[in-house]
Amino acid sequence: MKRWLKGAHRLRVTLWTLIVPPTTWAVHFLFSYLWVAISCERIGRWALFPTAFAIGTVVALIVILASGVIAWQQSRTPGDPPPHNEGTDIDRLRFLAYSTMLLAGLSFVAVIFTAMPVLMLGDCR
Amino acid sequence: MRGKSSAISILTAGFLAGCNTHQSTLAPFGADAADIRHLFIMMLVGAVLIAGGVALLMRHAVRAPEGSIDHRKGMRIVLWLGGIIPTVVLLGLLAYSLPYMKPRPASPADLTIAVDGEQFWWRVAYAPPGRPPILSANEIRIPTGRTVAFRLSGGDVVHSFWIPGLAGKMDMIPGRINSLVVRADKPGRYRGQCAEFCGLSHALMAFDVIAMPPAAFDAWLAEQARPARPGDAAGARLFAENGCGGCHGIAGVNAPSRIGPDLTHFGSRRTLAAGILPMTEANVAAFIRHPEKTKPGVRMPSFPQLSDDEAIALARYLQGLK
Ligand SMILES: [Cu+2]
Numbered sequence: 039m040k041r042w043l044k045g046a047h048r049l050r051v052t053l054w055t056l057i058v059p060p061t062t063w064a065v066h067f068l069f070s071y072l073w074v075a076i077s078c079e080r081i082g083r084w085a086l087f088p089t090a091f092a093i094g095t096v097v098a099l100i101v102i103l104a105s106g107v108i109a110w111q112q113s114r115t116p117g118d119p120p121p122h123n124e125g126t127d128i129d130r131l132r133f134l135a136y137s138t139m140l141l142a143g144l145s146f147v148a149v150i151f152t153a154m155p156v157l158m159l160g161d162c163r
Numbered sequence: 164m165r166g167k168s169s170a171i172s173i174l175t176a177g178f179l180a181g182c183n184t185h186q187s188t189l190a191p192f193g194a195d196a197a198d199i200r201h202l203f204i205m206m207l208v209g210a211v212l213i214a215g216g217v218a219l220l221m222r223h224a225v226r227a228p229e230g231s232i233d234h235r236k237g238m239r240i241v242l243w244l245g246g247i248i249p250t251v252v253l254l255g256l257l258a259y260s261l262p263y264m265k266p267r268p269a270s271p272a273d274l275t276i277a278v279d280g281e282q283f284w285w286r287v288a289y290a291p292p293g294r295p296p297i298l299s300a301n302e303i304r305i306p307t308g309r310t311v312a313f314r315l316s317g318g319d320v321v322h323s324f325w326i327p328g329l330a331g332k333m334d335m336i337p338g339r340i341n342s343l344v345v346r347a348d349k350p351g352r353y354r355g356q357c358a359e360f361c362g363l364s365h366a367l368m369a370f371d372v373i374a375m376p377p378a379a380f381d382a383w384l385a386e387q388a389r390p391a392r393p394g395d396a397a398g399a400r401l402f403a404e405n406g407c408g409g410c411h412g413i414a415g416v417n418a419p420s421r422i423g424p425d426l427t428h429f430g431s432r433r434t435l436a437a438g439i440l441p442m443t444e445a446n447v448a449a450f451i452r453h454p455e456k457t458k459p460g461v462r463m464p465s466f467p468q469l470s471d472d473e474a475i476a477l478a479r480y481l482q483g484l485k
Contacts, residue, residue: 147250151257158261163342 051112051135058105059138059145066098066149070156078162088157095153099146106142109135185353186327192349192374193329198263209256220244267344269312276303277314280322280335280357282462283364284424284437289384297387298412300424302432303355304373305347306380313343318421323359326372332358347374354438363460369438390415391427391484398480401473405466413484423463430482447478 073091077084113135115128122129184190191197232240272292279286289297303326305311315324317335324343325332333343357368375383391413393399399416402408412419414427433442436457440446449456452474454463469477 143246147254150254154257155261155264158258159265161266163266 051109051131051138053134055105055109056134056138056141059102059142062098062101063145063148063152066095067152069094070152074156074162083162084156084160088160091153091156095149098149102142102146102149106139106146109138109142111135113139184328185351186356188327191328192347192351192353193326194346194348195267195330196328197348199331202260202263205259206256209252213252266342267310267346269310269342269344273310273312273344274306275312275314276305277316278303278324278335279316279318280324280361280368281318282320282362282460283357283368283458285368285370286318286421286424289387291384294388297384298414298419298425298427299387300426301437302371302373302434304375304380304383305345306377307347307350307374308377310344310346313345315341315343320361321359322357322361322368324355325358326353326355328353329355329372334359350374350376352433356438364458367437367439367458371433371438373433387428387431393480394483395476395480398476398478398483401469401477402480405469407477410463426481426484428484430485442482444475444478444482447481448474451477 070091074084113132115132115135117128117132122132188196188199188203191200274292275290277286277288277290277296285301285303287299287301287303289299291297313324313333315333315335316339317337319337321337322335323332324335326345329347330343330345333341335341351374353372353374355370355372357365359365361368393413393416402413403417408417408420410420410423411426413425419425434440435442435446436450436454439457440450448471451466452469453465453467454461455465466474
């Protein structure tokens with residue numbers, strides 16, 4: 039775990055990795071709707087492979103968690119004391135990493151909130 | 164002064180709505196509305212507690228001298244009160260309320276009632292399992308203690324079927340059948356209302372709901388399955404001469420029609436024109452001559468050429484159809 043976290047430093051947070059958590063959330067959201075629509079249309083009831091849906095949800099959560107942890111690491115990159123609002127590379131990194139971490143938190147909760155009704159309602163009406 | 168009195172009347176209107184026992188989710192006669200009321204009260208109590216807590220915190224924050232907590236502690240408060248606690252509370256509420264949102268299961272042995280929303284009335288067809296459907300309109304009767312499956316659709320535009328005391332509302336969409344399974348628990352006379360703007364007389368599109376003990380309901384339904392027993396011959400002749408039967412079906416007299424409400428057992432309904440007027444001879448006669456005076460935009464032509472006596476004869480004939 040320690041070593042893995044160290045390695046995470048090499049995956050530099052950029053504007054592209056910033057959108058990983060919300061994109062995962064968006065894909066999971068779309069996937070939930072499609073899953074229910076296709077199940078209800080094809081077999082008339084929820085659901086085709088509910089376990090597969092649960093596994094997909096867990097995968098989405100892991101992706102979001104991983105990018106959150108990496109971002110958390112890099113937001114704590116040591117250096118000068120706050121505020122980190124200069125136009126320097128290190129401040130930019132810390133800013134992007136911190137934003138990614140917050141987005142990861144939001145996306146994590148959102149994926150759970152989306153999956154819960156799908157798993158608990160289980161009805162096509 | 165004016166502002167004050169209107170504020171008072173708005174407030175009292177809110178409280179008086181609480182006295183309404185025939186069209187209110189807060190006075191449920193069905194299992195689903197009881198659930199909705201329960202959830203509403205839970206949410207209300209929770210919201211009041213949280214609002215109170217926030218108000219206390221705000222008071223504290225405004226009064227505390229500057230610098231009484233450091234940056235770290237401040238950020239921790241933001242994290243817990245602004246992030247973690249709200250998330251956990253919402254998660255808990257979601258987990259608690261989802262089971263209530265699960266649609267009620269229906270069995271093939273349940274009575275099915277097909278209801279179509281039309282501008283500005285309700286087509287009703289009772290379909291007891293294994294028997295031919297029974298047509299009616301503008302009034303719905305259901306047995307207590309049994310599940311009933313409504314199949315809801317729209318004939319022209321989107322309407323919404325809402326019996327507040329029984330269950331939540333459900334859209335009626337042309338070309339689509341939505342299912343709503345309910346169970347009434349308390350006999351009585353209640354009211355439903357169209358809850359999706361559908362045209363000029365949308366607000367005048369309501370209906371009576373009568374929940375009856377199962378034995379009484381079965382007897383009533385058997386009675387409804389019989390064709391009409393027309394009396395008044397003068398009225399019957401006027402009905403045929405004026406072409407009323409082209410739009411209004413009367414089982415045993417003319418063919419069913421989808422254009423206007425079925426009148427086979429019109430006389431046994433409690434209200435006229437989709438829950439709008441009391442069912443009196445004078446009201447029926449007046450409605451037949453000038454329906455648009457009661458309901459702007461109504462899809463029934465007016466019959467001003469009918470004399471007072473003719474209108475009364477028609478009303479008497481129709482009200483005789485028990
Ligand atoms: Cu309407």
